[in-house]
Amino acid sequence: MKRLLFTLAIILIFSCASSAQTLAPFKGNAKAAVSYTFDDGLEEHYTMVLPVIDSLGIKATFWIIADNIDKRIPMVGHMPVTWQQLCTIADHGHELGNHGFTHTAVDWISFEEGDREIERNDSAIFAHTGVHPVSFCFPGNGRPSANVKRVLEHPSILGARTYETGIGGDATVEQLDEWLYNAMVRGEWVVGMTHGITHGWDYFKNPDVLWQHLNHAKALADSGQLWIATFAEVNAYRQGFTETATYILPRKPRKVTQRGKRLIPYKSWDGTWCVDAQRDIKLKIKY
Numbered sequence: 354m355k356r357l358l359f360t361l362a363i364i365l366i367f368s369c370a371s372s373a374q375t376l377a378p379f380k381g382n383a384k385a386a387v388s389y390t391f392d393d394g395l396e397e398h399y400t401m402v403l404p405v406i407d408s409l410g411i412k413a414t415f416w417i418i419a420d421n422i423d424k425r426i427p428m429v430g431h432m433p434v435t436w437q438q439l440c441t442i443a444d445h446g447h448e449l450g451n452h453g454f455t456h457t458a459v460d461w462i463s464f465e466e467g468d469r470e471i472e473r474n475d476s477a478i479f480a481h482t483g484v485h486p487v488s489f490c491f492p493g494n495g496r497p498s499a500n501v502k503r504v505l506e507h508p509s510i511l512g513a514r515t516y517e518t519g520i521g522g523d524a525t526v527e528q529l530d531e532w533l534y535n536a537m538v539r540g541e542w543v544v545g546m547t548h549g550i551t552h553g554w555d556y557f558k559n560p561d562v563l564w565q566h567l568n569h570a571k572a573l574a575d576s577g578q579l580w581i582a583t584f585a586e587v588n589a590y591r592q593g594f595t596e597t598a599t600y601i602l603p604r605k606p607r608k609v610t611q612r613g614k615r616l617i618p619y620k621s622w623d624g625t626w627c628v629d630a631q632r633d634i635k636l637k638i639k640y
């Protein structure tokens with residue numbers, strides 16, 4: 354039975370890989386894709402954003418800084434989410450992305466220190482939530498090409514945010530809707546960046562703008578014109594992975610399912626977590 358399942362899995366993997374060339378530019382043949390990303394793991398993302406996107410059925414990406422969560426370090430007047438809140442966010446199908454362990458801009462540090470920022474954050478997020486991030490967001494958006502190349506070569510990173518549109522501040526509903534309209538005309542994948550909702554960095558002068566915009570985006574998605582998905586999901590799709598790439602590990606897993614070659618589990622810094630030959634996950638929380 355196990356052998357049969359293994360064979361079927363192999364067939365599935367190869368059939369998905371061979372059909373990669375025939376994939377539409379965006380899932381469902383939508384005209385454009387949008388990923389809504391929320392930076393810095395702020396409490397408002399849990400208290401205000403999560404209920405709205407859950408009610409609309411929109412999946413989003415949250416860029417997490419583990420050290421801030423552990424030490425309860427505020428960001429521009431914001432408390433970070435708790436690990437428990439992050440588990441809920443992940444359970445609801447949203448992406449937990451890596452934003453560096455201490456939010457140190459990678460262009461200020463050596464490549465090796467940059468790797469450690471990625472791996473310590475990965476390890477902490479994985480240890481607390483069972484989710485291993487596969488996307489990276491450059492802290493402070495500092496991203497010289499050499500650093501971008503280095504990050505993209507990291508075995509745990511499937512994609513990194515290298516461009517975005519800040520959708521907070523004094524943007525109007527009309528401006529944000531026009532942003533999506535232009536993406537559909539040009540056939541683009543656009544990435545929205547948001548920090549604070551009611552205060553803090555780049556907060557919405559009127560948070561209703563965000564809620565109204567998300568409603569409009571949802572209507573476009575329902576009509577088949579727009580694909581709204583997490584950063585990792587669009588990335589995986591565009592790189593030819595299966596539409597439902599398994600990039601999130603099950604909570605407290607014993608076995609790891611792996612469909613993408615870039616998602617090979619690796620022995621991370623200091624033996625924080627590793628996967629042995631039988632792919633039994635061994636957790637050693639030390640960071």
Ligand SMILES: [Zn+2]
Nearest residue numbers: 392393492493
């Ligand atoms: Zn940030």
